[in-house]
Amino acid sequence: MSASVALTFPDGSIREYAAGTTGAEVAESISKSLAKKAVAIALDGTLRDLSDPVVEGKIEIVTRTDPRALELIRHDAAHVMAEAVQELWPGTQVTIGPVIENGFYYDFAKDEPFTPEDLPKIEKKMKEIIQRNKPFTKEVWSRDKARDVFASKGEKYKVELVDAIPADQDLKIYYQGDWFDLCRGPHMASTGQIGMAFKLMKVAGAYWRGDSNNPMLTRIYGTAFAEQEQLDNYLHILAEAEKRDHRKLGREMDLFHFQEEGPGVVFWHGKGWRMFQTLTSYMRRRLEGTYQEVNAPQILDKSLWETSGHWGWYQENMFAVKSAHAFMNPDDAEADQKVFALKPMNCPGHVQIFKHGLKSYRELPVRLAEFGTVHRYEASGALHGLMRVRGFTQDDAHVFCTEEQMAAECLRINDLILSVYEDFGFNEIVVKLSTRPEKRVGSDDLWDRAESVMMDVLKQIEEQSGGRIKTGILPGEGAFYGPKFEYTLRDAIGREWQCGTTQVDFNLPERFGAFYIDQNSEKVQPVMIHRAICGSMERFLGILIENFAGHMPLWFAPLQVVVATITSDADDYGREVAEQLRDVGLQVETDFRNEKINYKVREHSVTKVPVIIVCGKREAEEKTVNIRRLGSQEQVSMPLVEAIAVLAGEATPPDVKRKLANRKV
Structure with missing residues (x-):
């Protein structure tokens, strides 16, 4: 009796197929119409080529309209772009071309770099290749064969890539007609399945393997979608985003500027600072009667950050300082050689304020708020106007409460966050629970308790909103010290921005020895809840400027x-x-x-x-x-x-x- 494999389908049904049966044959066995629509299979959740033999497990037939097919469409479009470039400019070397968020790119080695004027020619040739509808086929080559073939074609970068592939991995070559490339796959069945809903976006320089010591290549970015309507909508959003760019509007409205002598920090002009203060005043009013506004020092000894764990977990993102005298006299025993850090967050300072004086369970919850300026190192290439800076203000707060009060406090915070967003016109909100990451502190028992409470709160948030607030889970995305809620809002042109957070922390109070006296006169460690609504006030202002395209509501306009x-x-x-x-x-x-x-x-x-x-x-x-x-x-x-x-x-x-x-x- 010949060997067979058992496949479980999404409806729960199980069918047996002869060993060696391909995904395409499985689709054909279900219906000819499904086989025509199929572009790939998913075996136990992993996308595979239709031509791959199936193995025992769960199978799904992936069609072109499946969201998972979008990555394949973009991947295949990248290959077609590379073929088009080499047809138009023989001798151009193809290097790497991954799928990225919202599209794809390919890096090319060419004597004369590409220009934006070349993009329409490449698009035209891509359409020709897609219309040829050549099948994608896969071969596995030996390293020697791959090295020899690419070397004979003058593709030195491909030879380098072949040498970099681990010895235990197959070396796959994908053909589309006569053109081929080194690739992990998978791909769809043919170039025709890509469709015509694609566009090349821009050209840029890129060093080979991101190393400035290596040759400069030309990178061509593109995007692709399953349908033309989706592409048109994406291009519309991009055009709107360009018009709404807060950096452009900031200049036109005379709100702020940046300059080289202060990388990543904002120079606020009169009108911009007025808007900043309007936001701060609004947030202060929302906290009246429920929070104490405090202010912790801007600079603290390194030892405090070692105790909190930030020096170990977060040091590369912190700014460390000494006195100028210590720098000028490094060997002077009299000089204060202590290392201090500009605070990247307010939480350790707030623990110190909570610890100052004995606290009774009757005083809990203690809610401390601060509009604290913090500094975090960001790579210069990551800086982006108000959205990504090195110095910013957090509308930060920390609630110290009993474990029994934790759920009620999370719900109270949720109500405040949603109310604030609604005041600024944001009504489409998603709340997601980020659970324990692989690297974390604290016992599994503490994590179990915290996640259980927050899961119950998440259900209540959705129920109380009548389904208006969408919820979800982000496995493994929690902070190293505890699970958290992340609040994402959708702006006027459909973009999503993650802003507010609520984070439960059993770790920091323990590290600093914070406690309150319970009803039995025992010392008990409080739960610490970190919460932010705007997050970064600067970033939130950037979001507001872009959301309203500078047409601010009268109450919030810097000049009315x-x-x-x-x-x-x-x-x-x-x-x-x-x-x-x-x-x-x-x-x-x-x-x-x-x-x-x-x-x-x-x-x-x-x-x-x-x-x-x-x-x-x-x-x-x-x-x-x-x-x-x-x-x-x-x-x-x-x-x-x-x-x-x-x-x-x-x-x-x-x-x-x-x-x-x-x-x-």
Whole structure:
């Protein structure tokens, strides 16, 4: 009797097939239509070529519309791009070409680097190759054969890659027609399955293997999707993102700048700092009555960071300092040679504040908040405007509570986080629980207890939201000291931003010997909950600028109103209007320049001023104003008193409005 393999299908059914049966034959045995749609198989969750023989286990037939097929589409598109390049420019060497987030790239060695003008030619040739619909076929070669073949073709980089492949791994060669390349695979059945929903995006320089001592190659980036509509949507988002880039808007709105002498730290201009302070003031109000705002030192002895574990776990991301005298006199025994660290986070300082004075269980939970400036080293290539900096402010807080209070505190924090996001217009939120990582501190028993509580809280979050808040699990993504919730919000153009966190920590209080006195007069270690809502205030501001494309809500705009006059006859009235608006708390500037009103309106629109009030001789006589809103061609005329009331109402922050409404009730 011939050998067979048992395959378990997604519906739970089990079928037996002869040994050596390929994935394509399995698909064919189910239905001819499925076989036509199939692009790969998944064996026990691992993608494999359709031409691979099946092995016993769970099998899924992967079609082109399966989300998992997207990586194959992009991988195959990269190979087709490489073939197109070599057809157009014979002698060009192909190096590596992986799939990356949102696309793919290939690095090429060519005497004359590619330019953006070359991309349309390559795209055209790629379409020709895809239309040929040549099958992808796989061969396994010996190292000697692969080395000889690539050397004969002048592909020295491929020879180097062949030598780098571990001896215990097969050396696979994938063909698409006559063209071939060294590749791990898998691939789809043929080039035709790639489709035409692809685009080459840009060219860039890249050192071979990322080493600046190696030759410079040309990298071509591309993207591909299963459907043209998906590609069009992606390109639309990219175009929108470029228009909304907070660095560009920051210049136009005169908010901030960066410069070489302060890499990764922000130079806030007047308007930008005003917006920063508006955010800070809003967050302070949200904490009133529930948190104590504290301030821990900016610089602390290295020994404290050794105790906390950060020196061991996080040292490469920290800034260490000595006194200038110690640097100038390294051999001076009298000089203070102690090493200090700029704090990368606030938590150890907050533990010290909690420990100062005896705490009773009756005082718990103790909630400490700080708008603390922290510094973390980021590689210069990773810095990106406000989104990735080396010095930033955290809206940080730490709750010290009993283990029994932990679930209630996590829910209280959740309600606060969701409310804050809603005030800024973010309603699509995903909350995910990150569980224990491989490298961690603390016993499994502590992790079991913490994860069990947080799993229950996660269920409550989803239930209480009526399904509006989506939840999920991120296995192994927790902090080294405890599990955490991660809050991800979706912006106006569909991008996702991870901002808020809630992290449970049994480790840090233990390391520092923090305790409270329980009802039995015993010393008990508290649970420490780390929480942040904005995370980095700078990054959150960057997200807000891009989300609103600079069109900030009136309550949050750094400059809310410009009063512009049509003629000098109205200047005195313009001053009166501006003063009355300032009296009700609005940020107002005036523009009495001898320029045409349309010029003034255009100029202030570029700087994203939400409201421009236009005053002429007639308005001065009638005590009225013309209101022009950013992004609208219309202007509304109304009495000054009414305009002040309307704008004052709009400029009232949402949390203040709620308080006023509750008082009236």
